Structures are given as structure tokens and as C-alpha cells.
Amino acid sequence: MNLDDLPIRDDLRGKTPYGAPQIDVPVRLNTNENPYPPSPELVADLAAEVAAGAATLNRYPDRDALALRADLAAYLGHGLTSDQVWAANGSNEVLQQILQAFGGHGRSAMGFEPSYSMHPIITTGTNTAWVRAAREEDFSLDPGRAAAAIEEHDPDVVFLTSPNNPTGTAQPLETIKAVLAAARGMVVVDEAYAEFAREGTPSALTLLPEHPRLIVTRTMSKAFAMAGTRLGYLAAHPAVVQALLLVRLPYHLSTLTQTAARVALRHREDLLGTVAALRAERDATVAWLRDKGLTVADSDANFVLFGRFPDRRRVWEGLLEHGVLIREVGPPEWLRVSIGTGEEMAAFRAAMEEVL
Known part of the structure; x- marks a missing residue:
């Protein structure tokens, strides 16, 4: 028996799962991770907190992650409170x-492509129709x-990505206002790479008070260098958070995940210290x-889209033959390279010299 023999939904037939190649090479620049690992101080603090929390792992975690949401609200600023913040296992959840x-069923979501390839995949998975709209030739959005x-x-839901993945450019507030x-x-304004944006780039968080x-x-x-923690979050009107409580699985964030995220937030100056570099x-x-x-597309993220x-x-x-892994993503004539350490980017340039 194979997949075609199973009674899966018709709209899933012929699809392929999301995933960047996981290849063991010296220089991996294909998944937009922060290349700098957590500091020894953070690791020690995390180990101590996990050890303390391990004694209670026979109990369920804080179902609504109240302490974590308060910490996230304090990090975001803009006068946000914990009832305006929600967290889950990565921004994809x-x-x-x-x-x-x-x-x-019967509803639709729209995105402006090229953009984050998980948006249509998650949309299909929730039995929502996906509507593709196009960007301009330079990947901007008129x-x-x-x-x-x-x-x-x-559409019932509109996705904007700022900075946009895979092109890298942040969305002007005027464009977001026009969409609203x-x-x-x-x-939904997906700001997964917001911390990497150039100085002076405003966040859509500034628009929340007027747009429920x-x-x-x-x-x-990304910027927090905690990809292995799997922690995504949002800011919105409290009523939006109340709506998400209706669909979230019980105890969806483990005690260990909440602990790791809170420790990371305590060490944010250290973690975000790599952003400038x-x-x-x-x-x-x-x-x-x-x-x-x-x-090359203008980038406000920790990656660069280049071609053609x-x-x-x-x-x-x-x-790849030179030990450098980047990403085939986006329009057919383009490639995307994540920004690594100085040594990794030197290896990328040397490999590009040979390939070109």
C-alpha cells in the first residue's frame, strides 16, 4: 500500500510536504536560522530552570501560558498587555x-506571491480556499x-509578510493601511524577521489600536536564535485571542517550551546582540x-534573494559541491541565501566565485 491507496482528502492528493533539504554540509545557509548559538550564560540559566521545572513534569503546564504572554507583551512594548498576546509552537501553529x-470550509485566504510558502499549505490543511494575488515585477506591493x-x-483572511519571505523587503505602513x-x-501581518529590518522601519504593531x-x-x-524551542506568538485585540482559545489544543505549550522561551526573553539583550552583525x-x-x-532584492531580513x-x-x-547549502525557493530564476557568520559568508562568496 502507498499514499494513493489511503482515503485522504481529495485536496491533499498530489501535494508534497513542506521542507527545506536537510543535508550535512560544512556551511548551511538555507533555513534562515541565526548562526550564533546561545551564550554559555543562557545555557546555564536554562539548565537550572529546566531542572527546577522537571520536578513538576507529572503535572500539565500552564494551559494559557499566562506568565510567558506577560513577558512577550513586555518585550513587544507598544502598551500591549498579556490579554493581547498569544503563543504557540512556532509561528506556523x-x-x-x-x-x-x-x-x-466555504472561506478563503489571500496572499501576495512570491511569499512564505507555508501560508497556502496551512490554508489547505484547514480546508480554506487559497487565493493567489501577484506582486509587482520588483516584488513590491502596489x-x-x-x-x-x-x-x-x-477573502476572509489576508496574509502580508513584512519583511517578506523569500524576497526580504519590509512592507511600508501605507500599504498595510490600504489592505486594512x-x-x-x-x-495577518507576518513579522517573523522584524528584528532584522533596517533602522527606522516601523512595525505593524503601531496600527493595532485603530484596527481590531x-x-x-x-x-x-530567527533573531532570538531559538529555532529549536519552537515558539511563535502574536499581538492582536483581546477578542482575537479569545477566538483562538476556542480552537487551541489543551496544554499545547509544554512546560519546557514555556521555560525556554521565558529564559530567552530574560537574555534578550545577549541574543539580539547578534542582529547588528x-x-x-x-x-x-x-x-x-x-x-x-x-x-538582488532589497532585504530587511537575515537572507538575500538573488538571481537571475x-x-x-x-x-x-x-x-553544494563546494560544501555550501542555500535554498531553491521563490521565482524559478532566483536563489536565497541565509546570512551566516563572517566565516560562513566568506565560504559562500568563495564558492560563488567558483560556480560563476
Whole structure:
């Protein structure tokens, strides 16, 4: 028996699971992780907290993660309180819960592609129709055209990604406002890479007081260098959080996950101290690739989308042969490289020299 013999849903037939290649190579620059590991001080603090919490693992965790949500609200600022924040196992579970509450059979979600490839996958998984809208040739989003697409299709949920993945550019607030004005349903601004944005780039968090149907999602997997913790969260009107309580699984965040996230927040100055170095390395990578005659999308994230290659698979394989793993994602002629340490980016440049 194989998958085709099982009575799975018809809309799942022929699909492939999400996943970047996991290949053991010296330089892995394909999943947008922060390349700097947690400090010894954080590791020691975490070990002590886990040891203390281990004595209570026979009991269920705090079902609604109240202490963690208070810590996250304090980190985000903007006058947010714990009843405006929700957390789950990575931002993907946050997105899934949003679609469980506001999507479903007979409802639709819209995204502007190229964008985060998990948005349509999670949408399909929640039996929500996916509506694709296009970006401009330079991957920007024209406010008028975006509003027109929303008015035409009338989706129940609209996804914006800022900075956008895989292109890297942050969305101007004017564009987000235009989408909010046109949308009847919920608007989700996915800010997974917000901490990497260039200085002065405003967050959609500033729009929350005037827009009760706006949801801003974040993660601790990127700038916080805690991808293994699996902690995503959102900020929204308290009523939105109440809606998500209706669909969340009981005790969905383990005691250990909540502990790790709270320890990370205590050490945020240390963890976020690598952001400036990664921004500088990103900007240097953009300049270097452009100097080589390649086209590069402006990036506010910890990755860079570059091209254009008639055969991007050949370039990807050539880099892999030199021990450098990057990502085939987005439009067909483009590749994406995550920003690593100075040594890793030097290896990427050396490999690119050989491949080019």
C-alpha cells in the first residue's frame, strides 16, 4: 500500500510536504536560522530552570501560558498587555490557529506571491480556499492593486509578510493601511524577521489600536536564535485571542517550551546582540552580489534573494559541491541565501566565485 491507496482528502492528493533539504554540509545557509548559538550564560540559566521545572513534569503546564504572554507583551512594548498576546509552537501553529478560527470550509485566504510558502499549505490543511494575488515585477506591493485584488476576491483572511519571505523587503505602513481599509475580514501581518529590518522601519504593531481585525505574528526562531524551542506568538485585540482559545489544543505549550522561551526573553539583550552583525553581513552580501552583476532584492531580513539564473539548479548544485547549502525557493530564476557568520559568508562568496 502507498499514499494513493489511503482515503485522504481529495485536496491533499498530489501535494508534497513542506521542507527545506536537510543535508550535512560544512556551511548551511538555507533555513534562515541565526548562526550564533546561545551564550554559555543562557545555557546555564536554562539548565537550572529546566531542572527546577522537571520536578513538576507529572503535572500539565500552564494551559494559557499566562506568565510567558506577560513577558512577550513586555518585550513587544507598544502598551500591549498579556490579554493581547498569544503563543504557540512556532509561528506556523499560530497561523494554523488563526485559520481554524477565521477560515475553514466555504472561506478563503489571500496572499501576495512570491511569499512564505507555508501560508497556502496551512490554508489547505484547514480546508480554506487559497487565493493567489501577484506582486509587482520588483516584488513590491502596489497599495491600489492590492486593495483591488481584495475587493475582487473578498477573502476572509489576508496574509502580508513584512519583511517578506523569500524576497526580504519590509512592507511600508501605507500599504498595510490600504489592505486594512479594503479587507472585510482578518489581516495577518507576518513579522517573523522584524528584528532584522533596517533602522527606522516601523512595525505593524503601531496600527493595532485603530484596527481590531489586525493580527501581527512574530517568532523566536530567527533573531532570538531559538529555532529549536519552537515558539511563535502574536499581538492582536483581546477578542482575537479569545477566538483562538476556542480552537487551541489543551496544554499545547509544554512546560519546557514555556521555560525556554521565558529564559530567552530574560537574555534578550545577549541574543539580539547578534542582529547588528547579521544586518552588516547582509548588506555586504547584497553589495557583493550586485558587484558580480547579479540582480538582488532589497532585504530587511537575515537572507538575500538573488538571481537571475537560467538554470538555478545548476548553481545550487555547484555550491553544494563546494560544501555550501542555500535554498531553491521563490521565482524559478532566483536563489536565497541565509546570512551566516563572517566565516560562513566568506565560504559562500568563495564558492560563488567558483560556480560563476
